Amino acid sequence: MLDLAAAPGGKTLHLAMHMRDRGRLSAVEPVKDRFFRLRANLERAGVTMARTYLMDGRAVGRKVPGRFDRVLLDAPCSSEARIRAGRPESWAHWSPRKIAEQSKKQRRLLLSGLEALRPGGRLLYCTCSFAPEENELVVAHALRRQEDLRLLPLELPLPNWQPGLEAWNGKAIDPRLRHSRRILPDARMDGFFLALLEREA
Numbered sequence: 634m635l636d637l638a639a640a641p642g643g644k645t646l647h648l649a650m651h652m653r654d655r656g657r658l659s660a661v662e663p664v665k666d667r668f669f670r671l672r673a674n675l676e677r678a679g680v681t682m683a684r685t686y687l688m689d690g691r692a693v694g695r696k697v698p699g700r701f702d703r704v705l706l707d708a709p710c711s712s713e714a715r716i717r718a719g720r721p722e723s724w725a726h727w728s729p730r731k732i733a734e735q736s737k738k739q740r741r742l743l744l745s746g747l748e749a750l751r752p753g754g755r756l757l758y759c760t761c762s763f764a765p766e767e768n769e770l771v772v773a774h775a776l777r778r779q780e781d782l783r784l785l786p787l788e789l790p791l792p793n794w795q796p797g798l799e800a801w802n803g804k805a806i807d808p809r810l811r812h813s814r815r816i817l818p819d820a821r822m823d824g825f826f827l828a829l830l831e832r833e834a
């Protein structure tokens with residue numbers, strides 16, 4: 634299993650717990666201080682099976698093509714879905730330019746994660762943004778580039794979700810994106826976007 638954007642490691646820990654600290658889990662993070670926080674968190678929780686890599690996720694696919702059964706890409710994003718009315722700090726770093734920059738990086742990270750996936754393997758792409766440029770349009774770009782991908786419908790044990798968008802700014806998006814999910818924020822959770830991709834065996 635590959636966690637391609639791992640720090641500070643909340644989801645890496647969750648994965649390690651579900652894998653009962655057995656098997657192989659590789660966690661990648663390129664930002665130094667965040668990388669060391671990830672390592673400290675894994676160590677504190679007693680995880681022994683995870684290997685950590687201080688590197689750019691965009692280089693991973695080329696390095697180890699077809700290596701992983703499962704990939705998680707909890708992508709760096711604009712955090713748009715965490716904006717809260719009355720909390721100016723929650724939108725202090727938001728800008729259309731930031732969305733455009735993140736979108737470019739997300740596309741490359743997703744292609745890298747898909748390259749690292751073995752035939753029959755699955756990749757979960759997610760962000761805490763609502764911008765279609767960081768979500769549906771990133772996944773649609775990968776579907777255009779690689780024909781052996783399926784987008785699987787996600788069953789969520791939650792009431793507060795909507796299907797992914799099939800159009801944006803007057804332009805149609807690949808209709809398979811309806812299988813992705815937008816989780817709406819409520820008192821218990823932040824907003825989120827999820828898309829589950831499978832490479833044909």
Ligand SMILES: C[S@@+](CC[C@H](N)C(=O)[O-])C[C@H]1O[C@@H](n2cnc3c(N)ncnc32)[C@H](O)[C@@H]1O
Nearest residue numbers: 638639640641642643644664689690707708709
């Ligand atoms: C949304 S956070 C991940 C949160 C983490 N999955 C968790 O649950 O704790 C995205 C992470 O991607 C990292 N990142 C930024 N650029 C990256 C790149 N080129 N390759 C891999 N990770 C990157 C960021 O530093 C950040 O730690």
